[in-house]
Amino acid sequence: MTNDTPQLYIVATPIGNRDDFSVRAIEILKNVDIIACEDSRTSANLLEKYGITTKLYSYHKFNEKQRTGEFEKLLKEGKKIALISDAGTPCISDPGRVLVNELFGDVRITSIPGACAVITFLSMIPRKTEEFAFAGFLPRVKNQQAKVFEKFINIDTVFYESPNRLLETLENIKEFRGENTEIAVGRELTKMFEEVKAGSVTEIIDYYKTHPLKGEIVCMVYASENTGDEDFVMIEKIKKLKASNFSDKDISIILNSLYGFNKNKVYKLSIGL
Ligand code: SAM
Numbered sequence: 001m002t003n004d005t006p007q008l009y010i011v012a013t014p015i016g017n018r019d020d021f022s023v024r025a026i027e028i029l030k031n032v033d034i035i036a037c038e039d040s041r042t043s044a045n046l047l048e049k050y051g052i053t054t055k056l057y058s059y060h061k062f063n064e065k066q067r068t069g070e071f072e073k074l075l076k077e078g079k080k081i082a083l084i085s086d087a088g089t090p091c092i093s094d095p096g097r098v099l100v101n102e103l104f105g106d107v108r109i110t111s112i113p114g115a116c117a118v119i120t121f122l123s124m125i126p127r128k129t130e131e132f133a134f135a136g137f138l139p140r141v142k143n144q145q146a147k148v149f150e151k152f153i154n155i156d157t158v159f160y161e162s163p164n165r166l167l168e169t170l171e172n173i174k175e176f177r178g179e180n181t182e183i184a185v186g187r188e189l190t191k192m193f194e195e196v197k198a199g200s201v202t203e204i205i206d207y208y209k210t211h212p213l214k215g216e217i218v219c220m221v222y223a224s225e226n227t228g229d230e231d232f233v234m235i236e237k238i239k240k241l242k243a244s245n246f247s248d249k250d251i252s253i254i255l256n257s258l259y260g261f262n263k264n265k266v267y268k269l270s271i272g273l
Contacts, residue, residue, distance in 0.1 A: 006075035006107045009082040010096060012089040012114025013046060016191035016216075025112045026050045033079040036071065038095055042086045059083060064098040071099060075107050089116040093136045093160055118158050121186040121218045125198055127156065129223075135159040142172055149176045149221065153233060153259055158220050163187075163213045167205060173221055174201045178232030182222040188215040231269070234261055238270045 009028050014020040029035055029052045036059035037043040043056060059067045071081055083090050083099060089111075090096035100109060118134055133152045137160050138145050149157075149172075161169055166185070173181055184198040185208075193215065197204055201221075224233050234255065241251045252267040 004078075006078070007080050008071075008075060008099070008103060008107050008109050009080070010090050010100070010109065010111040011082045011084050012112060012116065013043075013084050013087060014190065015088045015115040015117050015120065016189060016194075018046060018049060020115045020190055021046070021050065022112065022114050025114055026052065028112055029054060029082055029084070031080070032082040034071075034074065034081045036067065036081060036083045036099075038084075038086045043084060054082075059095055059099070061095050064095055068099050068102050072103060072107075075103070087115075089114065092116055092118065115190065117160065117186070117189055117216070117218045120189050121158065121184075121196075121220070124196055125184040125186070125220060129156065131155055132220075133157045137161070138169060140165070145169065145172050146176050149173065150259070152221075152223075153177075154223050156220060156223050158218060161217050161219050163215060163217055166213060166217055166219070167208060169219075170201050170205050170208075174205065176233075176236075177201070177221070177224060178236075180232070181224070184220040184222075186218045187213075189218065191215070234266055234269055235273070238266065238273060242270070242273060 009032060011025045011028060012022075013025070029047065029050075032054055034057050035043070035047070035052075035054045036057050038058070038060045040056045040058060047054075057067070075081055083096050085094035085096065088094065091100060103109065122132060133155045135148050135152065135157055138148055170183065173183065179200065179202045181201045182198070183201045183204045184196065185204060187193070187195045197207060199207075237255055237259075238251055241254060246254065248267055248270040251270045252263040255261045255266045256263045
């Protein structure tokens with residue numbers, strides 16, 4: 001790439017506290033030709049506070065494809081474009097993926113890092129490992145949620161959830177993973193009513209039955225192997241396979257290859273059921 005290579009900036013904006021906006025982000029947004037944003041009304045408030053008067057173009061999930069072609073043309077004409085979303089880092093459960101996928105390699109893409117709810121949350125909750133999976137927004141259908149929790153059974157998994165659905169999702173986790181499954185919930189991070197709770201899924205459900213459950217939420221379900229709930233999960237899965245007449249040996253092989261469960265442990269649990 002040369003100095004003439006078209007330039008696209010991916011710029012993070014605050015997730016609540018408006019002061020979490022980097023000096024570099026503000027400078028770039030002031031100096032580009034176009035800011036692509038999800039909702040111009042939401043962004044206009046923030047940009048006005050920082051004296052950013054750059055022209056706004058809408059870029060959201062319903063016009064991503066069409067806009068990508070238009071932005072590619074403008075970039076190749078020498079215009080500088082910055083992409084922002086309503087809050088946090090674009091492309092992280094937010095529009096931008098189509099633009100980056102299409103233009104990567106043809107255009108210089110620079111990310112201006114800043115707030116991101118997943119990362120903010122991960123930095124403030126207890127963890128036993130560095131590993132984590134990010135599931136974005138969970139599917140709404142219960143058996144599809146079950147598939148996500150099965151897939152990520154052995155890794156701490158963060159996901160975004162709406163306050164209206166959180167209790168239902170926690171009930172599903174309790175059913176799929178057991179009542180002692182460890183959970184952490186981050187609500188309204190960086191805002192006035194910021195709250196972070198950690199405990200068993202049962203404790204968290206009880207807490208939110210009697211406390212306000214409003215605002216924006218990010219949630220972690222800890223890996224079963226890190227919480228001692230692995231036995232519960234194994235037993236549930238063994239019972240299902242037994243009901244389909246699989247032998248103890250086959251069950252140990254299947255659960256080892258699907259979830260990495262220890263074969264001998266599964267076998268011993270299976271013959272005891
Ligand atoms: N791109 C954003 C980021 O970098 O975090 C996420 C965008 S996604 C459309 C919005 C979701 O992120 C919210 O529904 C909520 O689940 C989570 N979220 C955003 N801000 C948050 C905050 N201040 N506290 C907790 N969760 C937040």
